[in-house]
Amino acid sequence: MKDKVLLFINGDHPKTFPDPDQYGLIACTDGAFHYLKHLGFPLDKLDFISGDFDSHSGSDESVYQDKFILTLDQDKTDFHKALEIIIERGFTKIDVFGGSGGEQDHFLGNLTVAYAFKDQIDLKFYDEFSEYYFVPKRFKLKGAKNKMISLYPFPSVDKITTTGLNWPLDQGSLNITSRIGTRNFAVEDEVSIQYESGDLLFFVGINEIDYPKVY
Template identity: 45%
Template sequence: MKSSKVFLLLNGEVPTKLPNLSKYDLICATDGAYQYLQKNKITPDFISGDFDSLGNTPDDVEVIETPNQDYTDFDKILQILFDKGFYEIDVYGASGKEQDHFLGNLHTAIQWKSKLKLTFFDNYSRYFLADKNIKIKDCKNKMISLLPFPEAKQIVTRGLKYPLNNEALVFGKRIGIRNEAIENQVTITFESGALFIFINH
């Protein structure tokens, strides 16, 4: 059975080009990102947030208010999607603008890793929290970065210009940015920790 897929827009840097939205089963946004959808004549299935950055709430869209300030709007909308039974989510607008929000979004992704499949897209790359054994296809000549959050151990890579062989990456000591795929398929495995993979367009 094919899993349902979600397009989620956050209030970071807006996409210069939207994906084909017809491939998604549900479209949603946080309140701060809604104006971008409205400007592009896109009606989401729902928007959520505390609505501190949105003037009047729309009449033609389901509005889910989430006033709890103990959680970010990103975390709260992920909880809504999880409760609705959606587990595969493409996230746009998670980076850019305030960088503390971007780092907070990476933190949230780690918290939801066991429950949701999150793939992030911005105007420069796609990125995601890696499983411990992953194959990336169609990536020859693309720039690939490995960012531990905060560490990942016993990393083995195949298909990268600068391979890792049972090595550790630790934020603040050593990270693996701006490597290059020299094969069409790159394989990355690691034993423990959290590892984000960034693939430049």
């Protein structure tokens, strides 16, 4: 059984689409529906379209009405409400496209929603530059060499140690108000991270970058 979900939300649209056949469920928010239609995504693959439909013209309602889920709770974002529907349907692994770009308050809001659900689901964001997600206190990534790696405390991380990075940390601390760990890069195939407390947002670049080696 395919146990992963593909979810599109209303940030910058992806330049390319992943193979929809590798997913057990495909969904979008009502704002993302517009760019999926414009870009020629196979809309018949969508299992549901959710939101308050404040940006929806209604012109496609007769064709896709059976896929619409109206969610009017204004105390939650469309992204938040879509995740609740996905969890109700029994899925916990979710790839999210369209989480960044657009209006930056939306991007920050999407990160906050992901943080709220980090202990319930395995969620990864993808854009044209990187993939990013919250990582547990013991984490390893293979195939990382020469890729950009950024460590972003949310809002702080204590006693963090890394291996495989050009600028390693040894029992260090990161804090959103004083020291963050962005724009590092991997010098080994495997990067490992462990930390004692806090929450860490991890970014890994999609492509290899020819960084100069600095000691």
